[in-house]
Amino acid sequence: QQPVQSPQAVILREGEDAVINCSSSKALYSVHWYRQKHGEAPVFLMILLKGGEQKGHEKISASFNEKKQQSSLYLTASQLSYSGTYFCGTDETSGSRLTFGEGTQLTVNP
Amino acid sequence: NAGVTQTPKFRVLKTGQSMTLLCAQDMNHEYMYWYRQDPGMGLRLIHYSVGEGTTAKGEVPDGYNVSRLKKQNFLLGLESAAPSQTSVYFCASSSPLQNYGYTFGSGTRLTVV
Numbered sequence: 168q169q170p171v172q173s174p175q176a177v178i179l180r181e182g183e184d185a186v187i188n189c190s191s192s193k194a195l196y197s198v199h200w201y202r203q204k205h206g207e208a209p210v211f212l213m214i215l216l217k218g219g220e221q222k223g224h225e226k227i228s229a230s231f232n233e234k235k236q237q238s239s240l241y242l243t244a245s246q247l248s249y250s251g252t253y254f255c256g257t258d259e260t261s262g263s264r265l266t267f268g269e270g271t272q273l274t275v276n277p
Numbered sequence: 278n279a280g281v282t283q284t285p286k287f288r289v290l291k292t293g294q295s296m297t298l299l300c301a302q303d304m305n306h307e308y309m310y311w312y313r314q315d316p317g318m319g320l321r322l323i324h325y326s327v328g329e330g331t332t333a334k335g336e337v338p339d340g341y342n343v344s345r346l347k348k349q350n351f352l353l354g355l356e357s358a359a360p361s362q363t364s365v366y367f368c369a370s371s372s373p374l375q376n377y378g379y380t381f382g383s384g385t386r387l388t389v390v
Contacts, residue, residue: 197376197377199377199378199379201379207383208367208381208382208383208384209381211379214377214378216376254319254320256320258377263308263325263327264308264310264322264335265322265377266336267312267319267321268319269317269318269319
């Protein structure tokens with residue numbers, strides 16, 4: 168079942184923060200986050216494997232609440248290069264295939 | 278290191294024609310996938326493979342067939358193309374050694390007229 172992402176779109180000024188949420192109706196083994204720029208392939212950002220785990224990648228970090236079946240992606244002090252569509256991908260069965268959300272379009276303006 | 282290579286990058290088909298999309302990876306990944314991406318719908322899994330000689334259906338398999346005769350290659354076939362198959366197709370690969378993080382190919386933009 169497809170996870171639900173919110174918000175669908177967000178517009179920021181450079182330096183502002185944003186949070187993107189991903190919720191599933193099913194128990195999850197892991198959550199992946201990807202960023203896709205227009206006309207390009209999605210690029211892997213990070214994977215969260217354990218409940219309550221939080222990981223970081225530059226100024227982008229994420230958390231995974233296993234009990235709530237939710238993950239959040241945190242973008243702090245946003246840069247122009249952060250613009251793109253962010254997808255969460257959820258895995259219910261310890262590996263092998265992901266179900267992706269519809270994406271959150273993030274635009275960072277000067 | 279090329280990663281995941283998809284061919285062709287663009288293709289226009291007439292309704293009823295057939296074609297094969299090729300995906301090749303040089304990372305020795307066990308798992309390979311075919312997704313389609315349509316506006317506002319994210320990425321939907323068509324078929325996937327957990328190893329050479331194995332394939333399985335994903336969320337939207339109808340109208341497509343796949344084969345994985347060699348570990349590095351995953352082929353997606355359209356036997357009789359329909360306008361509803363107009364989409365951008367992405368191949369991806371992953372490995373349990375890297376926690377199944379996906380590496381995507383650059384995509385194939387297919388238009389069926």
